[in-house]
Each structure stands twice: as structure tokens, then as C-alpha cells.
Amino acid sequence: MIKRIKGLFLTAILTVFFIGVTATYAKAETYLAGEFTITLDYGENGKTYRGCDAQGKCINLENGTSWRDNGYRGITWENGDYTYSVSWRENANEGMYLNIYNKDKQILRRQLVETTENVGTLKGVTYCDVVNITSGQLALRDSPNGQSRAGLDNGNNVLLKKQEGIWAYVSVVQGPNTRVNGLSGWVNSNYLHCTKEPID
Numbered sequence: 001m002i003k004r005i006k007g008l009f010l011t012a013i014l015t016v017f018f019i020g021v022t023a024t025y026a027k028a029e030t031y032l033a034g035e036f037t038i039t040l041d042y043g044e045n046g047k048t049y050r051g052c053d054a055q056g057k058c059i060n061l062e063n064g065t066s067w068r069d070n071g072y073r074g075i076t077w078e079n080g081d082y083t084y085s086v087s088w089r090e091n092a093n094e095g096m097y098l099n100i101y102n103k104d105k106q107i108l109r110r111q112l113v114e115t116t117e118n119v120g121t122l123k124g125v126t127y128c129d130v131v132n133i134t135s136g137q138l139a140l141r142d143s144p145n146g147q148s149r150a151g152l153d154n155g156n157n158v159l160l161k162k163q164e165g166i167w168a169y170v171s172v173v174q175g176p177n178t179r180v181n182g183l184s185g186w187v188n189s190n191y192l193h194c195t196k197e198p199i200d
Contacts, residue, residue, distance in 0.1 A: 032125060032159060033098045033110035034173060040075075040086065049077050049084055051098075086112065095182055111181060113159060113171055126160040128170065128194035130187075140172070140185040150180045152187065160194055168192060 030039045039050040047064030061077035061084060068074075074087030081103050088096040100108040130138050130152045137151025144167035152158070156175030160168055161184075168189040172180045 031096070031112035032173075033112050034157075035127075036098075036110065037125075038086075038098060038112060047075050047077075049075075049086075051084070111174065113173065113182070126194050127173070128158050128160050128168070128189075128192040130154055130156040130158065130175070130191055131193045132191055138187055138191045140170075140180065140183060140187055142185060144186050146186065149185055150183055151177075152180060153177050156180070158187070158192070160192070163189060166190060 030037065032038075033051075035054050037052045041048040041050075046062060047066065049061040049064060050058060052058040059079070061079055064075040064077045066073070066075050071090050072087055073090055074085055076083060076085040083101040085099045085101075086096055087099070096112040098108070098110045098112055099106060131154055133152075133154045137153055138156075139148035140150040140152055141148050144164055152172065153176050156177065157173045158170035159173055160170055162169045166189050167186045169184070169186050170192075171184040172182060174181055
């Protein structure tokens with residue numbers, strides 16, 4: 001099963017923003033993975049995984065197994081018929097990924113995006129969809145009304161981090177143009193449809 005998981009990781013690497021993916025970790029790290037909040041702990045209790053959905057339902061896993069293969073590293077947890085794994089490419093900024101399998105079938109794949117706040121105080125996160133683009137793309141800018149660094153399409157899902165007037169600072173989570181996944185910048189919030197989701 002672990003070899004099969006490693007093989008799948010190598011087939012669908014997306015470019016995402018991730019800082020500090022090395023062999024050395026802080027004791028605990030919290031990430032957003034689409035609609036889930038994931039906390040990974042590498043401390044004295046070993047490699048543990050905690051995943052919570054938007055309704056606050058959580059799963060806790062212990063005794064993760066580390067692996068290394070052809071420039072990739074990861075940690076895998078077994079839970080009955082389910083396998084939970086995170087993986088990343090060494091010496092690269094391609095990001096970290098969560099994959100969940102039921103027996104041999106992959107049922108979920110999400111990129112992990114670092115949270116900017118402590119999960120203990122964060123009451124909710126705001127996700128937005130890009131909407132109402134009738135021509136061209138929504139510019140993802142270096143600063144409010146600044147130079148465009150990428151374009152977003154209808155259906156791109158972003159995480160809202162802060163807002164100044166009509167300008168929203170976002171990180172791209174996923175969407176039809178996967179090459180922008182993980183990028184951060186400013187967009188015109190008139191083209192966003194947002195919902196706040198609880199995470200605790």
C-alpha cells in the first residue's frame with residue numbers, strides 16, 4: 001500500500017506555495033487543506049495527525065510512518081481501511097499534499113496551505129470563489145491596484161487573509177488553472193463570492 005501511495009504522489013505534483021519544507025520541523029504545524037484543518041505534530045509524542053472538517057468533526061492518528069523515495073518524503077498513517085498521508089518533494093517549493101485512500105482508492109487530495117494565525121484562536125476561515133469574470137482573467141496583484149503577477153478564472157477557490165477596501169489579499173487554494181495554486185496576492189473583491197467556515 002505504501003509503495004502504491006508513493007507512486008501516486010509522483011504523478012500529480014502541483015506548484016504551490018510552502019515555506020520551510022525540510023527534514024526539520026517545528027513541534028506542531030497547522031494547515032488548511034481545502035475544507036479541512038490539519039495539524040501535524042512531530043514532537044515527543046511521535047508523528048501525529050489531527051484533521052477536522054468544517055463541522056468540527058475530527059480524527060486523531062498516531063504513530064505515523066516516515067518514508068523517502070526518489071527525492072520525495074512523506075508520512076503515512078493507517079486507520080482501518082483508510083490511509084492518510086502527507087508528502088513533499090525535497091529541496092523544492094512545490095508544496096506539501098494530503099492524500100486519503102480507502103483501501104486502494106484515492107478519495108481525497110488537497111494541497112496544504114500554512115495558516116497565518118494560531119489555530120487555538122482562529123474561529124473560522126473565509127473561502128471565496130472567483131465569479132462573474134466575463135472576459136479575460138481576474139488579476140492577482142503584488143499590491144492593491146499594483147502590477148499583475150497572475151490571472152484567476154471563474155471557479156478558482158481562494159483563502160481570504162485580509163481586506164483593504166475593495167482589495168482582498170488571498171492565497172489560491174485550487175481551481176481550473178492549477179498553475180496558480182498556492183500563489184498569494186491582491187484581487188478585486190467585487191469578483192469574489194465568499195463564505196466563512198468554522199474550524200473549531
